[in-house]
Amino acid sequence: MSVTYRVNGGKQLQGTVFIQGAKNSVLPMIGAALMASKGRTVLRNIPIIEDVRRAVELAQAIGAKADLHEAERTLVIDASELSSPVLPAEIAARFRGSFLFVPALLHRLGEAVIEGVGGCNLGSRNLDFHYNGFKRMGATVTEHDTDSADGGYIHVKVGQLQAGTLYCDTPSHTGTENLVMAGALANGTTLIKNCALEPEVLDNIDFLQRMGAQIEGGGTGFIRVTGVEELTAVEHTVMPDRIDAGVLVMACAITGGEVSLVGAELEHLGVAVDKLEQMGVEFSQQGAVLQVRRERPLRPINIITDEYPGFATDLQSPIMALATQAVGESYIYERIFDSRFQLAEELIKMGASIEVASNQRAKVYGSTPLSGAKTIAHDLRSGAALVLAGLAAEGETEISQAYFIDRGHSNFAERLTALGADVHRETV
Ligand SMILES: CC(=O)N[C@H]1[C@@H](OP(=O)(O)OP(=O)(O)OC[C@H]2O[C@@H](n3ccc(=O)[nH]c3=O)[C@H](O)[C@@H]2O)O[C@H](CO)[C@@H](O)[C@@H]1O
Numbered sequence: 001m002s003v004t005y006r007v008n009g010g011k012q013l014q015g016t017v018f019i020q021g022a023k024n025s026v027l028p029m030i031g032a033a034l035m036a037s038k039g040r041t042v043l044r045n046i047p048i049i050e051d052v053r054r055a056v057e058l059a060q061a062i063g064a065k066a067d068l069h070e071a072e073r074t075l076v077i078d079a080s081e082l083s084s085p086v087l088p089a090e091i092a093a094r095f096r097g098s099f100l101f102v103p104a105l106l107h108r109l110g111e112a113v114i115e116g117v118g119g120c121n122l123g124s125r126n127l128d129f130h131y132n133g134f135k136r137m138g139a140t141v142t143e144h145d146t147d148s149a150d151g152g153y154i155h156v157k158v159g160q161l162q163a164g165t166l167y168c169d170t171p172s173h174t175g176t177e178n179l180v181m182a183g184a185l186a187n188g189t190t191l192i193k194n195c196a197l198e199p200e201v202l203d204n205i206d207f208l209q210r211m212g213a214q215i216e217g218g219g220t221g222f223i224r225v226t227g228v229e230e231l232t233a234v235e236h237t238v239m240p241d242r243i244d245a246g247v248l249v250m251a252c253a254i255t256g257g258e259v260s261l262v263g264a265e266l267e268h269l270g271v272a273v274d275k276l277e278q279m280g281v282e283f284s285q286q287g288a289v290l291q292v293r294r295e296r297p298l299r300p301i302n303i304i305t306d307e308y309p310g311f312a313t314d315l316q317s318p319i320m321a322l323a324t325q326a327v328g329e330s331y332i333y334e335r336i337f338d339s340r341f342q343l344a345e346e347l348i349k350m351g352a353s354i355e356v357a358s359n360q361r362a363k364v365y366g367s368t369p370l371s372g373a374k375t376i377a378h379d380l381r382s383g384a385a386l387v388l389a390g391l392a393a394e395g396e397t398e399i400s401q402a403y404f405i406d407r408g409h410s411n412f413a414e415r416l417t418a419l420g421a422d423v424h425r426e427t428v
C-alpha cells in the first residue's frame with residue numbers, strides 16, 4: 001500500500017487542535033512494559049500512528065499479549081509469557097523503536113536476536129553506545145552475516161546483566177533509555193554518564209519508577225540505576241508529543257493563522273519557542289492550552305539543532321519549510337544527524353531558494369512564492385514539512401511515500417482539515 005497526501009494551499013488555519021501522545025515516549029514504554037513478568041500494563045494517551053502499530057505487532061511476535069484499543073487511545077500489555085528472542089526483520093526494520101525491546105529480552109530470555117532496526121534515514125544512526133553498554137554489563141554481541149544482502153542479524157546474549165559504569169559519547173536519546181532499562185533489573189548499581197535530558201526520556205524514567213525501578217539523576221547528565229528483583233505492571237499516561245505540537249505551531253505560522261493547541265506544553269519545545277518568537281510567532285500558554293498566532297511578516301532565523309533543551313532536530317525540516325516564507329536569509333546547522341537535508345530538493349521543486357552548503361549546513365533565501373508540485377517524503381518530518389509548504393503554496397502539492405508521515409503523526413490530514421486546511425490522505 002502506498003500513501004499520498006494532497007494539499008491545496010492558501011487557507012489560513014484557525015481553530016482548535018489536539019496534540020497526540022508522544023511517539024518517542026510510548027515506544028520505550030512498550031519496551032519497558034515487556035520487563036514486567038506479571039500483570040497487565042495500561043498505557044493511556046497512545047498516539048494512533050504506524051510506529052505504535054508496528055510496536056504492538058513486534059510485542060506480539062515475541063509472545064506478549066498486546067491489545068491496542070484505538071478509539072480509547074489505550075494499550076494493554078501482558079508480557080507474562082515472552083516466547084521468542086527474535087526481533088524479526090519484517091517488523092523490526094520498519095521503525096527505530098524496535099531496538100528498545102532489547103533490554104526486556106535480555107532480562108527475560110537472556111538473549112536478543114536483532115534482524116534489523118529501522119527509523120528515518122538521516123545518515124549514520126549508529127548503535128555502538130547501546131551495544132558497548134550491554135557488553136560492559138557482561139553481554140556478548142555477535143554479528144552474523146551483517147554484510148549479506150538480507151543484513152543478517154546480531155545476537156546479544158547474557159546470563160544476567162551485571163551493573164556497570166556506562167556512558168554515551170554524546171547524549172543519545174534511545175541510548176540513555178536502553179541503558180537505563182538494562183540497569184533496572186541488573187545485578188547491582190549501574191552508573192550512566194552523559195545521559196540525554198529529553199522530556200520523553202524523563203517520562204520513561206517516571207514510568208519505570210512507578211513499575212518499581214530505582215533510578216536517580218533523571219534530567220541530569222548522570223543517572224544511577226539500582227537493579228531490583230522484579231518490575232510491576234502499572235498504568236501510565238503518555239506525555240504530549242512536543243514534535244507534533246511544534247509541527248502544528250509551524251503549520252499555523254506558515255499560513256498566518258491563529259490556533260489553540262490542546263495539550264501542548266511550551267516548556268517542552270525548549271529553544272524552538274525563542275526561535276519561533278524571533279520569526280514573529282506569538283505564544284500564550286493558558287493552562288493546558290497553547291495559543292499560537294502569527295500576524296506580522298515572518299523574519300529569517302538562524303538554527304543550530306542540539307539535544308534538549310536545544311532546538312530539536314526533528315523540528316529542523318518543518319522550520320526549513322517555514323523559513324522559505326521569511327523575508328531574508330535563514331541559516332540552518334544540523335548538528336545531530338549527518339544527512340537530514342533531503343527536504344531541500346523537494347522544496348526547491350516548489351519554488352524555494354535553498355543552498356545546501358554541506359550535508360549539515362544550509363541557507364534558505366526568502367521569501368519565495370511556493371507553487372504546488374509532485375514531491376516525495378524522504379522521512380517522517382520532511383513529509384510533515386512538505387505538508388506545511390503545501391499549505392502556503394498556490395495549487396496542489398502531492399506528497400508521495402507519505403507512509404513516513406503516518407509513522408509519527410496521527411490523523412494528520414483530519415486534524416489540519418478541522419483547522420480549515422485542504423489536506424487529503426489517499427492510499428493506493
Ligand atoms: C525513537 C526515538 O526516540 N527517536 C528519536 C531519537 O533517535 P535516536 O535515539 O536514534 O537518536 P540518538 O540520540 O541516539 O542519535 C543522535 C546521534 O548520536 C549518534 N549515535 C547514537 C547512538 C549510538 O549508539 N551511537 C551514535 O553515534 C547518532 O548516529 C546520531 O548522530 O532521538 C533523535 C534525536 O533527538 C530523534 O531525532 C528521534 O526522533
Ligand SMILES: C=C(OP(=O)(O)O)C(=O)O
Nearest residue numbers: 096119120314380381408
Ligand atoms: C527521526 C525520527 O524518528 P525515528 O528515530 O523513529 O526514526 C523522528 O521522529 O523524526
